Amino acid sequence: MSPLLYLLAFGYGLGRGMEVEGVSYLEFVIPGIIALTAMTTSFNSAGMKLNVDRLFYKCFDEILMAPVSPLSLILGKSLIGVLRGLIVSLVFLIIGIAISPMKVSPLFILPLLLTCFTFSFMGVLAALLAKSHQDMATFSSLVLLPMTFLGGTFFSSSQLPQALKVILYIIPLTHSSQCLRAVTLGQPFPWLSLLAIVGFGLAFFVGCVMVLRRASV
Amino acid sequence: MIIIEKLTKVYGEVRAVKKLNLEVYSGEIFGFLGPNGAGKTTTLRILTTLTKPTSGCVWIKGFDVITQPLQVKGEFGVVQQHLSLDRELTVWENMELHARLHHIGGVERRRRIAELLDYVELSQYANQIVENLSGGMKRRLMIARALIHRPKLLFLDEPTVGLDAQTRRRLWELIRRMNLDGATVFLTTHYIEEAEALCHRVGIIYQGQLIALGSPLELRQQVGMTTVETLSDNKDPDYHYFSDRAAATAYVQSLPPEVKTITTRDSNLEDVFVELTGRKVGDD
Numbered sequence: 001m002s003p004l005l006y007l008l009a010f011g012y013g014l015g016r017g018m019e020v021e022g023v024s025y026l027e028f029v030i031p032g033i034i035a036l037t038a039m040t041t042s043f044n045s046a047g048m049k050l051n052v053d054r055l056f057y058k059c060f061d062e063i064l065m066a067p068v069s070p071l072s073l074i075l076g077k078s079l080i081g082v083l084r085g086l087i088v089s090l091v092f093l094i095i096g097i098a099i100s101p102m103k104v105s106p107l108f109i110l111p112l113l114l115t116c117f118t119f120s121f122m123g124v125l126a127a128l129l130a131k132s133h134q135d136m137a138t139f140s141s142l143v144l145l146p147m148t149f150l151g152g153t154f155f156s157s158s159q160l161p162q163a164l165k166v167i168l169y170i171i172p173l174t175h176s177s178q179c180l181r182a183v184t185l186g187q188p189f190p191w192l193s194l195l196a197i198v199g200f201g202l203a204f205f206v207g208c209v210m211v212l213r214r215a216s217v
Numbered sequence: 218m219i220i221i222e223k224l225t226k227v228y229g230e231v232r233a234v235k236k237l238n239l240e241v242y243s244g245e246i247f248g249f250l251g252p253n254g255a256g257k258t259t260t261l262r263i264l265t266t267l268t269k270p271t272s273g274c275v276w277i278k279g280f281d282v283i284t285q286p287l288q289v290k291g292e293f294g295v296v297q298q299h300l301s302l303d304r305e306l307t308v309w310e311n312m313e314l315h316a317r318l319h320h321i322g323g324v325e326r327r328r329r330i331a332e333l334l335d336y337v338e339l340s341q342y343a344n345q346i347v348e349n350l351s352g353g354m355k356r357r358l359m360i361a362r363a364l365i366h367r368p369k370l371l372f373l374d375e376p377t378v379g380l381d382a383q384t385r386r387r388l389w390e391l392i393r394r395m396n397l398d399g400a401t402v403f404l405t406t407h408y409i410e411e412a413e414a415l416c417h418r419v420g421i422i423y424q425g426q427l428i429a430l431g432s433p434l435e436l437r438q439q440v441g442m443t444t445v446e447t448l449s450d451n452k453d454p455d456y457h458y459f460s461d462r463a464a465a466t467a468y469v470q471s472l473p474p475e476v477k478t479i480t481t482r483d484s485n486l487e488d489v490f491v492e493l494t495g496r497k498v499g500d501d
């Protein structure tokens with residue numbers, strides 16, 4: 001729901017008649033909102049249920065006692081986030097195309113898929129570390145919300161001073177927005193950003209493995 | 218079946234388990250008896266790979282629980298103290314998930330789930346959402362789930378806590394039946410009757426330490442088979458232990474007349490606990 005509101009507020013409300021990097025703001029902001037959608041949907045789908053299973057139903061303990069390797073366990077818990085993230089962002093892509101024609105190539109799917117994986121791993125990691133339900137909400141407002149507004153969704157990094165650019169580039173979402181945007185605007189594909197998404201994803205995954213290995217308390 | 222050596226677990230300031238040495242034999246029902254906070258659940262969580270010990274070793278069927286968790290996990294079934302069902306799923310779906318986690322395929326999976334739900338008398342509730350089941354039904358579902366991979370070793374953490382007397386007795390029957398069917402059972406309890414009625418051997422744990430170990434009969438023999446309770450005015454009862462009735466009767470007859478209420482009865486595990494700790498199992 002919120003991506004639709006973002007689209008209305010920023011795309012239509014703010015952005016009418018505005019131009020960024022030589023294209024209309026609407027064309028600029030839609031791929032960013034798709035990246036944002038992929039991020040929040042994947043994170044929440046993978047994280048929330050796991051959080052409830054672990055802290056409230058306690059049934060995650062049962063999975064920990066089953067003969068399943070930590071690797072497949074993390075992958076399994078993440079896949080629900082990947083699936084939902086993909087479905088919702090593809091629906092949004094269709095809405096986006098209907099609003100403003102965009103170029104979509106197979107190269108669009110790759111960064112989208114990796115984005116879903118990366119933020120699903122992040123959701124699983126947050127859920128594994130959370131000591132309460134409140135912790136998940138805190139994580140959302142401390143990490144996801146700033147990413148929403150700083151992650152290259154609503155403005156172009158080229159307009160920023162160097163110091164701020166650095167901050168932007170340590171945010172995983174920035175790289176997702178840039179990859180998706182490059183495809184829809186027909187710009188050269190930023191392979192380095194794609195690598196950065198993979199890097200963040202691997203880091204979150206390794207984090208999950210380490211938490212499970214430690215698995216004390 | 219299980220060998221525990223010098224097992225210690227420290228949570229910050231709390232020493233939950235202290236240098237525990239214990240062996241559980243194949244085929245027995247072993248009871249871990251102790252009051253709340255004694256360290257029963259902590260020990261069980263270590264045995265079932267959920268918690269890492271501060272120090273010490275545990276082997277299950279020759280596998281080191283700490284370094285070979287994946288090999289150990291297929292060997293046992295667990296019923297935890299707290300409900301650990303996915304309450305959004307149905308009875309059948311909970312079973313199905315667990316069966317898949319234990320790599321039980323297709324036809325075999327359906328057959329076993331149906332069989333186990335029948336075993337715990339939940340067949341007619343297969344499609345009910347777990348949230349809507351009664352406490353006793355949820356417990357039975359947890360037991361059925363723990364049996365899905367036909368483990369030869371079962372851990373039950375206070376399996377009958379909070380159940381009414383009738384449901385408790387049905388569960389005891391079920392546990393005996395599982396034991397007769399070949400499962401070694403390791404259960405924890407703070408109910409004296411449960412340990413006495415059900416367990417071949419009992420270990421009494423108190424403040425993280427094993428303070429007694431043996432069959433219920435052996436433990437009673439240690440304190441004396443007969444107990445005499447005497448009650449002086451405004452005081453807690455005093456307990457006196459005797460090896461047999463004759464000795465107890467002789468003692469009673471020798472008592473001065475101001476000692477008021479006197480009961481002579483068979484000793485039980487509660488007496489063992491009181492003698493060893495100076496407290497009752499039910500005290501907190």
Ligand SMILES: Nc1ncnc2c1ncn2[C@@H]1O[C@H](COP(=O)(O)OP(=O)(O)O)[C@@H](O)[C@H]1O
Binds near residue numbers: 228252260
């Ligand atoms: N996760 C934990 N963190 C801190 N202390 C704990 C934790 N789990 C148990 N304890 C403490 O360890 C002691 C033993 O608890 P537990 O093993 O649950 O006892 P029991 O199952 O016999 O009632 C208690 O004092 C309890 O407060």
Ligand SMILES: [Mg+2]
Binds near residue numbers: 259298374
């Ligand atoms: Mg306990």
